[in-house]
Amino acid sequence: MSTDPVKSAVLVIDDEPQIRRLLRLMLEDAGYVVRQAETGQAGLNEAARHAPDVIILDLGLPDMAGVEVLKQLRTWSAIPVLILSVFGQENRKVDGLDAGADDYLTKPFGGDELLARLRALHRRIKPALAASTFGFGLIEVDFARRSVSKAGRPVKLTAMEYALLQLFITHRDKALTHRQILRELWGPKAEGQTHYLRTYMMRLRRKLEDDLDTPNFFLTESGVGYRFVSEQSDSI
């Protein structure tokens, strides 16, 4: 982000002073302006006053649950939020994502990984180019013709497979929960029918991935959902 004329501002909401110090060190090094808050309430005030570009939110805050902070924030703001959670809290990650978080990282996380996730959040908040095609790996998607090709050869997708792919492209780099995808594609009544989603993911991967055992684009976030990544160097 150091190339931006105006530096991006990150708000860190975490009650651990050491985590805040470390994040500040790392983020300032990467060219961000860093603001901090120790509590959920202070974080909300800070977000209202200075409108940061991205928020890093710890789920375990002393005064209120991180998810509660997120819910309140989402009533008036669409600032991208990356949540931090600790090991073994898949449920809370899902709650956070369903409440409107854009991504999550599990502590302990690597610095490079965090920066990559922040860059991905930035890519998304920039107005999307009104491109009529989208490419990843050997795949080309032509939105106008609703056609997909792999290495120049047409790939036949069913209507539902195409809708799933389109959803992933729209939300690229974002962790989508099972519930979010199911609701989007099959409606609110299908929120619990994860086997629909798994079945269609299997079909989509079979048509688009090179190696089914180690997918490159359609990644599984275990216990949470899926994430579509299109730029390999930036994602882990």
Next chain:
Amino acid sequence: MSWPAQETSRKPFDDGWAREYAEVVGVIAAVTVMGGFFMPRYGLNLSYGAFGHIYLLAVIALSLRVGRGPALAAAVVSAVAWDYVFVPPQMSFSVLNLDDTLELATYFVVALIGGQLTARVREREKLFAEAELHRTLLDSVSHELKTPLAVLRTAAEKIDTSDPQKRTRLTDEIRTATSRLDHLVANLLNQTRLESRGLRSQPDWCDARDIISAARRTVADALAGRPLKVEIPTDMPLFMADAPLLEQSVANLLLNAALHTPAASAVSVTVGMDQRGARVFIAVADRGPGIPPELRENLFQKFRRGQTARAGGLGLGLSIVRGFTLAQGGEVVASDNPQGGATFTIWLPHTSHGSVPGDEH
């Protein structure tokens, strides 16, 4: 944390107690039959007084083996049997004279005291053994925690003054130490979750490929440089499992294979279903030395490690695999790999999912 706590207090009527009461009744009955029926038949007639002492011996012997309650029962049962079978008139409850009453009372008190004393000694021994286990655990946990901490501290002190080349090596050491700590803490937390019964499996439809690839990612560093073969049938159906628990289990099995077999020896993961379609399995097979004979009995118990296992680790891996698999209604089985080495197989119950809405091309 609750893990070193053994069962210190047993419920009054669980299996162990039932067995002890049965043992008491059995032994007293045997002594009674022996003395009351067999011995007279072969012309051995002891006075009923002498036989009281034989009962006394039996009660003391029993109290060495059973708990306080059963020891007391032994005293009562043997007193009744003695009075009924031996004290004249035989085969009826006799009215006792002063001598006999005194003998019965003495006998009863001795049995009582003997039983309580031996029970107390045994309880103390058990406590001692627990303290010993506690200490060993504390030793190994603190060793496992302190080693990476020592590395971190030393590396942090050295890193400022080192030349760039050494700095890279130091950061590598820091990375290794943190991942070791991370793994250790995760294992301890998992074991605690298992024992606090705070673990509830949340099954959902799983794709075997997702599970295996996530597990491989977790232990990628440890598996580096090893041929890993993954076999998943193309028509493998979705199955119900708690994805994070199953991934952790498979990762632990892979990590075990990586840690306890020679470097660069092959590891394979096979997924499939039994013939009736009632169970699915994930098997991790290695080509290492196989399961050490001394471990076969209690391979899946916590803090169990092979005598030849290399340093590092607490022996929680397989205990967690077992706990997580049981929580999902499955079982894990260890066997010999026919081609040499060990195979660990996780079995989970299987039912097919409902139909998936079709869609048009």
